[in-house]
Amino acid sequence: MTHRLLVFLSVLFLFRGVAHAAYIDPGTGSMVLQAAIAGIAAAALAIRTYWHRIQLLYSKKDSSDSEDS
Amino acid sequence: MSDNQQIVVDTASFRDPSGYVVRAEGVVLRAVLNGGMGEYRMLMESGLYQRLTDKGLLVPHQELDEHPLVDERIAAVLKPDEVPFLSYPYEWCFDQLRAAALLTLRIQRIAVGQGMSLKDATAFNVQFWGTQPKFIDTLSLETYEEGRPWVAYGQFCRHFLAPLLVASATSSPLEPLLGKSIEGMALPLASRLLPRRTLLSPGIATHLHLHAKLETRHGNDAQSTRKPPRVSKAGLLGLIASLESLVRKLKPPKNVDVWNSYYETNTYDEEATQQKLKLISQVTAEQRPRSAWDLGCNTGMFTDAMAELGTQVVAMDSDAGVIGELHRKAVAARSDRVLPLVMDLSNPSPALGWAHQERRSLLDRGPSDLCLGLALIHHLSISNNVPMGMIADFFSRCSRTCVVEWVPETDPQVVRMLASGRLLPADYNRNAFVAAFDRVFSTATSLTLPTGRELFTFSR
Numbered sequence: 001m002t003h004r005l006l007v008f009l010s011v012l013f014l015f016r017g018v019a020h021a022a023y024i025d026p027g028t029g030s031m032v033l034q035a036a037i038a039g040i041a042a043a044a045l046a047i048r049t050y051w052h053r054i055q056l057l058y059s060k061k062d063s064s065d066s067e068d069s
Numbered sequence: 070m071s072d073n074q075q076i077v078v079d080t081a082s083f084r085d086p087s088g089y090v091v092r093a094e095g096v097v098l099r100a101v102l103n104g105g106m107g108e109y110r111m112l113m114e115s116g117l118y119q120r121l122t123d124k125g126l127l128v129p130h131q132e133l134d135e136h137p138l139v140d141e142r143i144a145a146v147l148k149p150d151e152v153p154f155l156s157y158p159y160e161w162c163f164d165q166l167r168a169a170a171l172l173t174l175r176i177q178r179i180a181v182g183q184g185m186s187l188k189d190a191t192a193f194n195v196q197f198w199g200t201q202p203k204f205i206d207t208l209s210l211e212t213y214e215e216g217r218p219w220v221a222y223g224q225f226c227r228h229f230l231a232p233l234l235v236a237s238a239t240s241s242p243l244e245p246l247l248g249k250s251i252e253g254m255a256l257p258l259a260s261r262l263l264p265r266r267t268l269l270s271p272g273i274a275t276h277l278h279l280h281a282k283l284e285t286r287h288g289n290d291a292q293s294t295r296k297p298p299r300v301s302k303a304g305l306l307g308l309i310a311s312l313e314s315l316v317r318k319l320k321p322p323k324n325v326d327v328w329n330s331y332y333e334t335n336t337y338d339e340e341a342t343q344q345k346l347k348l349i350s351q352v353t354a355e356q357r358p359r360s361a362w363d364l365g366c367n368t369g370m371f372t373d374a375m376a377e378l379g380t381q382v383v384a385m386d387s388d389a390g391v392i393g394e395l396h397r398k399a400v401a402a403r404s405d406r407v408l409p410l411v412m413d414l415s416n417p418s419p420a421l422g423w424a425h426q427e428r429r430s431l432l433d434r435g436p437s438d439l440c441l442g443l444a445l446i447h448h449l450s451i452s453n454n455v456p457m458g459m460i461a462d463f464f465s466r467c468s469r470t471c472v473v474e475w476v477p478e479t480d481p482q483v484v485r486m487l488a489s490g491r492l493l494p495a496d497y498n499r500n501a502f503v504a505a506f507d508r509v510f511s512t513a514t515s516l517t518l519p520t521g522r523e524l525f526t527f528s529r
Contacts (some may be wrong), residue, residue, distance in 0.1 A: 028297075029283030030223030034308055035298035037275050038218075041307025 075272075076137060084421070087208045093137050099130065099147040099207060106144040108185075108211045117183045117210070126176050128196075130204045134204035139461050147207060153199075153381045153408070154360065155434055157194040158228070159247040160418055161409040162393040163236055163321040164400075165202070166243060169195035170229035170316050172202045176310045178220070181302065184191070184212035190221035192228040192253065193428070199381075199405035218300040219308070224395050226280055227253030228490075230312065233319055235262050236278060241323035242389035242411060263483075272315035314505060321393060341518040345443065345474075346374050348516055348524055352472060353378045359440030362467055364414060365445035369407070370397045378404040385412035414463075415453045432466050440468030445525075447476045450497050457496040457505040465509035465529065475502055475515075475523040 076247050079090040079097070087105025091098050101109045112118045121127035127472060128149045158166055169192055177187045193409075194206040212478035231254040232246045239262065246254055262283035266272040271456040300308070353361070353375045363372045364385035368391070376382045384407060386392055395409040411429065412418065421428040442464060449455045464471045477482055487493060496505070503525075507513060517523050 001258070027223055029285075029328045030226075030280065030288040031218045031297045032287070033280050033283050034218050034222050034277065035300050035304075037311065038300040038304025041311050042301055042304035045307040045310065047301055 073245065083220065091138065097149060097151060098136065098138065099149055100135070100138055100140065100143045101145040101147065102142045103144045104142075105208050109145065109208060111212055112185065112207070112210050115183050115365075117180060117185055117187065117188060117479060118207075119496060120179060120183070121176060121204075124179075126179075126204060127177060127207065128203050128238045130207060135408055136452065143216060148209065149205065152196045152205065154197075154383050155429060156197060156383075156408060156410055157428055158232070159244045160412060161243060162389055162396050162409065162411060163233065164393060165197065165397050165409075166192065166229065166233055166236075167316060167319065168200075168202045169323075170233065171313065172204060172226075173225065173229065174313045174316070176204055176465040177221075178313075181309070184213050184218060186217075186238070186445075187211075187221050190225035190228060192307075193251070196373050199407055200368055200400045200403075202404060213304050216299045218297055219305060222308070223256075223280070225282065225298070225312070226276055226332070229253070230276055230316065231256055231259035233316060234267070235259050236322050237319045238263050238267065239505055242322070244389075244411060245414075248418070249421055251427060257285050259279060269316075271310060276312065282408075308519050313429065322389070338519060341520045341522070343372075344516070344518055348369065348496065348526075349374050349441065349472065350378065352470070352526060353380055353439065356439060356470060358439040359469070361439040361441065362435070362437045364412075364467070365440045365442065365448065366395065367391060367444070369398065369409065371441055371443060372407055373411075375439070375441075376404060379406070381406050381411060382408070383437070384409045385414070387411065387415075414449065435467055437468045438470070440471045442471060443472055444472040444476065444482075446473060446502070447480070447486065448492055451483065451486050451491065454494065457501050458493075458508070461505040461509050464506070464527070470526065470528045471510070473506065473525050473527065475499060475525060477521055477523075480520070480522060 075236060076091050076093045079092055082088070082090040082099075085105075086102070087108065088099055088101045091100060092137070118127065122129040130147040130149040132147055134145045138146055145179055149273075158169070161169070172195060173187070173190050177190070180186055188211045189206060192205055194209060196200050198204075198206050204307045232243055235241065235246055235254065236243055260278050263273070263277065268278060349371050358375075358380050361375050361380045361382045363375070363382055363384045365473045366372050366386050369384050372395070373386040384392075384395055386395075386409075389411045392409045392411045395407070399407040399409065417431040418428075420430040420433060443513070446460065449460050450457060464473060477499065478497060483493075496502075503513070506525065506527050510529050512528045513524045515523050
């Protein structure tokens with residue numbers, strides 16, 4: 001829950017911040033946005049992976065990690 | 070294949086500078102031009118091609134040593150596996166578009182892991198082998214440079230995310246949302262159509278609402294270009310994971326299934342249904358059609374009968390709910406022979422794109438070897454006021470052999486349709502029906518069912 005709230009607040013913050021930058025082509029919005037999302041996602045992913053490892057240490061289950069990665 | 074006059078450049082591929090698709094004597098070939106050869110070699114040599122085709126995600130191809138193409142820019146010619154029937158996003162049900170979206174994201178995730186990235190993420194790059202989606206544009210993969218944003222992210226959101234979100238929230242079929250667009254759905258429109266509560270979902274708020282805002286704002290700026298922002302590899306993978314989880318969680322539109330109870334409530338008795346099934350199986354067994362169209366397929370009972378005998382069936386119905394159900398059933402049965410599509414026969418898919426040549430009309434994708442029109446004629450004639458001659462003409466263009474059910478004026482379904490005061494068309498009678506079909510088909514046999522309906526088999 002706190003995680004979702006954090007993401008939402010970051011989004012609101014970004015909404016304000018990025019709007020002032022000036023770019024040209026229609027794809028620029030997409031580029032800027034994904035840079036922002038990617039930043040948050042990378043952090044979230046790092047935390048999740050870290051957390052997953054800790055969980056794995058304690059539960060002796062086999063890793064059922066995605067077959068694609 | 071030495072005669073160059075037999076070669077037709079497939080105009081669906083002309084936008085790609087790295088290669089193009091041609092049809093030569095019924096075989097589809099993909100030419101890789103010199104400019105696209107580096108990326109193509111990387112795809113093949115990095116092991117990515119092997120990995121994607123092993124998993125059934127990318128269409129496999131053979132590289133031809135000899136080919137009929139004359140073009141000095143060509144560096145290689147590929148012969149990909151044939152797509153059984155070309156279909157388009159505006160003909161898919163929600164789950165099909167979702168499957169295509171997840172396929173695209175999965176390919177991108179695997180590709181980034183192996184140093185490549187999709188430069189296109191249009192829904193038109195996905196085709197179905199039965200219920201199994203595959204990516205067909207082998208030349209869409211380019212070298213991934215760490216730090217570069219995903220160029221096709223905006224395209225992915227327009228082609229997949231926006232229509233899926235709006236369809237899910239408004240219970241709309243996809244066709245009215247995508248219409249004749251070949252660029253997907255505009256994000257600002259999708260943003261306005263979505264209910265306000267979607268702002269509370271971090272995924273929808275960012276990938277769609279904020280995206281739409283930024284796109285609108287930056288689309289009109291006239292400043293000089295700046296360096297694209299940096300996106301780390303972990304960030305890019307996170308972005309893909311976030312899209313995957315958002316798409317996976319979406320609920321399909323709730324549908325009001327007008328026809329789902331059809332087989333319980335209509336005039337069929339069990340014996341008539343069995344006789345119909347027997348006849349369809351018999352015709353299929355005799356003719357061994359490679360392809361069949363089941364027009365107005367409803368729950369797909371007859372589609373299944375044909376598919377069981379090895380025929381590739383395109384099952385079409387105007388009710389997106391029915392098609393969604395049929396797709397789910399086919400996925401559960403792991404059927405690779407049934408392709409359900411949303412198709413309104415009174416307004417079938419047109420030819421679209423540049424010079425009407427990028428996306429083909431329904432009839433242009435035929436004819437099929439066999440075509441069914443069961444419990445359909447009264448809908449076309451009475452509900453849509455299509456003259457009998459035009460109905461027969463349409464069927465003759467769909468297939469060489471058609472099984473069409475005649476529903477007499479006294480049939481309870483027809484009586485119910487007329488109860489609201491609608492008039493019976495002057496040509497809605499058995500004689501006019503037979504005469505119209507006789508004009509375009511050469512042979513006809515008929516079987517009378519216990520319900521008084523008749524099954525006609527017409528052949529050219």
